[in-house]
Each structure stands twice: as structure tokens, then as C-alpha cells.
Amino acid sequence: MKNHHSLMLLCIVMLVICQNLGNVEGRYHFHKKQKSKTSNIVSPAYAPSPEDPISQPPDYPPPVPSDQSYAPAPSDMSDPGNSTTDCIFDVRSFGAVGDGDNDDTAAFRDAWKEACQVESGVVLVPSDGTFMITSTIFSGPCKSGLVFQVDGVLMPPNGPDCWPKSDSSKQWLVFYRLDDMTLTGTGTIEGNGQKWWDLPCKPHKGPGGSTLPGPCESPALIRFFMSSNLVVTGLRIQNSPQFHMKFDGCRGVLINRLSISSPKLSPNTDGIHIENTKSVGIYNSVIGNGDDCISIGTGCSDVDIEAVTCGPSHGISIGSLGVQNSRACVSNITVRNAIIKDSDNGLRIKTWQGGSGSVTGIWFENIQMENVRNCLIVDQYYCLSKACRNQTSAVYLTDVTYRNIKGTYDVRSPPIHFACSDSVACTNITMSEVELLPYEGVLVDDPFCWNAYGTQETLTIPPIDCLQDGMPQSLAENSLYDC
Known part of the structure; x- marks a missing residue:
């Protein structure tokens, strides 16, 4: 009888251990090319001086701007970069080289596909590389909480001669049909815009001041299209061929602590452009470029802009x-x-x-x-x-x-x-x-x-x-x- 009770107790202990092991394994998502799970998600680096006009951004969507009594508390905004999710998809684990010359597009698309299918998935662009990808649409719908984190350098091909003929020349990175997505990181999105600015077509002026009739089809660097509840924070975005960042047909956009820059004479390089987009907050950002630092098109309402430094610009x-x-x-x-x-x-x-x-x-x-x-x-x-x-x-x-x-x-x-x-x-x-x-x-x-x-x-x-x-x-x- 004693042996019988001992056997039953041993079975119960083994069952509990197996259940716990199953729960631990269920929290991880492995890919056959993935090498490591040791990467950590970090919040964007930003160390303002005491004199900087820092505004605490509200949770999205922001309040109607006409409500001047609104005073958000510090707890109103959670930093998506502080996520401790285990579902991290490092693009190097999918074959990205990160030397600035090789085409890493396929690796990014594979990493996106995997991250899109899990809650709080993270596409990680590591800090120790420069990654070149061609024009790409990162589309949804995806599971909620998706993060695209750029800690290294991410850039398009260098100029129109290197641009694949099969790719759209009007846009580079497109985020489409997404809800509850964050674009963040401590890195740089480099637009390689100089060769586009030198095109001899309007509004560009080529070498020697030459100009040809007709518009230039220079690509916008980043575009969010038909998406909602978006956060963009912490990044340096620079030297776009055309608009740096566009939001079309979106609702609930929070932009915080961005640095956007291109030369004063770079043509048509608006910093942030929004159209047909509602409930937008733009806070604590520095924008200098060759056109409007922020432009607001038709179909926009409830837009709150605060603590932005603008210039040189239009x-x-x-x-x-x-x-x-x-x-x-x-x-x-x-x-x-x-x-x-x-x-x-x-x-x-x-x-x-x-x-x-x-x-x-x-x-x-x-x-x-x-x-x-x-x-x-x-x-x-x-x-x-x-x-x-x-x-x-x-x-x-x-x-x-x-x-x-x-x-x-x-x-x-x-x-x-x-x-x-x-x-x-x-x-x-x-x-x-x-x-x-x-x-x-x-x-x-x-x-x-x-x-x-x-x-x-x-x-x-x-x-x-x-x-x-x-x-x-x-x-x-x-x-x-x-x-």
C-alpha cells in the first residue's frame, strides 16, 4: 500500500513538471534560422537637456486639440520600447548581412512574416549593421503589438540608377493595413537622397541649374497607409529622396521624439505629411529639411502638435x-x-x-x-x-x-x-x-x-x-x- 501511494505521488510530481515545461516552451517562438534569443528590446535613446520643451504625449488617439484644458499625466504614455516580449525576430537570423551592399530585402520580409503572426512580435534591426533593402510593402493585418525596431542603419538603394526597375519609384517602406503597430529604435533610417535631388526635373534642379519639364518620381521614404493606432518614436530619419514620412488614411497616430533632417535646398522633402488622417499627436521632435517640416492635407482633423523645433524649412x-x-x-x-x-x-x-x-x-x-x-x-x-x-x-x-x-x-x-x-x-x-x-x-x-x-x-x-x-x-x- 505504501509503495502504491509513493508511485501515485511520483506520477503527480512528474505531471506538474511536464506542464511547467510546456508553459515555458509555449512562450518562445523559434525559427529554424534563428541563432539566439538573447537580444533585448531597448527604449530609444533620448536625453533632453533641462531647457528642452518636453511635452508628455497622451495615449493615442490624442484629445481633440480644442480642449485646451487637457493636461496628460506622465502615466498617460507607455513606452513601447520597454516591452519584454520574447518574440524577437532578428533579421540577421533570417539571412540579413548588414554590410550596406548586399540586398537584405528577403530577410526582412521573412522576419516580418513571422513577427506578424504572433502577439507583440518584434522585427529587430540590430545595432551592429547597415542594412540595404529595396522598396517593400509590410502589410497586415497582423497580431496586435507588432514592433519594427531599427537600432542599426536601414537604407534604400543609392539613387535612381540602383533602384530596381520592377520596384515603385514613388515609395520605399510602406506599412499597410496595420493596427497597434510601433516603429521605433535608437538607429537611423538613411534615405540616400542626394542622387534623387540632382535629377534635372521639376522641382529638382540638376547640375549646373538645368531643369527639364515634368515631375520627378522620387520615392517617399516611409509611408503608413490605411492603418490605425500607430506609434513612431525615437528614430533619426534623414536625407529622404522626397517626403520623409507620410500618413494616408490613418487614425490614431502618435509621433514622439523624432529627429528628421535633410539639407535646406533638398527639394520636396517634407518632414511629416498627413492626409485623410485623424487623431494625430506630434510631440518633442526636431525637423529641418528643404520643404514643410509638417504639412497637413485634406481630410485631417484633431491634430495636436507640441514642442516641435522646425527649421530650416518651409x-x-x-x-x-x-x-x-x-x-x-x-x-x-x-x-x-x-x-x-x-x-x-x-x-x-x-x-x-x-x-x-x-x-x-x-x-x-x-x-x-x-x-x-x-x-x-x-x-x-x-x-x-x-x-x-x-x-x-x-x-x-x-x-x-x-x-x-x-x-x-x-x-x-x-x-x-x-x-x-x-x-x-x-x-x-x-x-x-x-x-x-x-x-x-x-x-x-x-x-x-x-x-x-x-x-x-x-x-x-x-x-x-x-x-x-x-x-x-x-x-x-x-x-x-x-x-
């Missing part, structure tokens, strides 16, 4: 909107606690004649200007050629606030320029604590206004006597402005 732009008589809708955009320096424009809204729709609920607050042309500009006559003609319809601009905008401007242009449509006035423009002085030279005290209505809550420097009080007597059919 400033922060809404538009262009309404091209080819199209309808454009933009609402609830906030830019605050930002620095714009050495830029061709500051805060810009640009629309084409002949468009429809509206731009409404725009709030610019606590902006420091340093040597900026066209600090505050509304241009409803935007045109890229001499062939544009006057049209009666326009995108309706209303409810725009400029509050505590101070600094210096380049005297080659008036610091304030509100050129609104002949037939559709701009309304409800609010000016408060706007003080702009010349960076060098003599004070330019003649801001330009055309068909612009609004209120001055405080005296403006320079004085803006051309802003009309009240509202225009009539507007065109309201249906043109419905969004």
Missing part, C-alpha cells in the same frame, strides 16, 4: 488644398509651444482657387519665430505656374487663432500676409500678443490683408490695421463649405 503648413476644384476639409488643428527658425514660411495656410470645403478650428499658440519669412501667411491664391486663373469658389477659412506669436522675421517679406479669396472671405481670425520684429534691417510695418475679417485682442507688432472688423455682408452658398 514652416508648418496646412495645405495646399482644393487643387483642381476639389473639396478639402480640415478641422481642429493645434500648434503650440513650438520654435520655427531660418525658414521661408512660418505658420502657413495655402489653398487653390476653385476649391470648396473648409478649414476651421485652427489654433496657433506660444510660437517662437527666429529669422522667418512670411511668419503668418494665408495664401488662397496658391499656384505653381503662371497659368492659374481667378475663380469664384474657394475653400472657406474660419476660426483661426494666433496667440502669443513672438520673435523675428526676414524683412524681404511682410511678417503677416492674409490673402483671402475675392469671393469667399476669411472670417473669425483672432490676433493676440503677436509681436514680430525684424531680424536685420528696418521694421516693415505694412502687413497685407485682403478680404480678411477678425479681431485684435491686443495691439499687434507690426500693427495690422488691414484686418476688418465683424463679418462680411454675405457669403456664397453654405453647401460649398459643408464637410
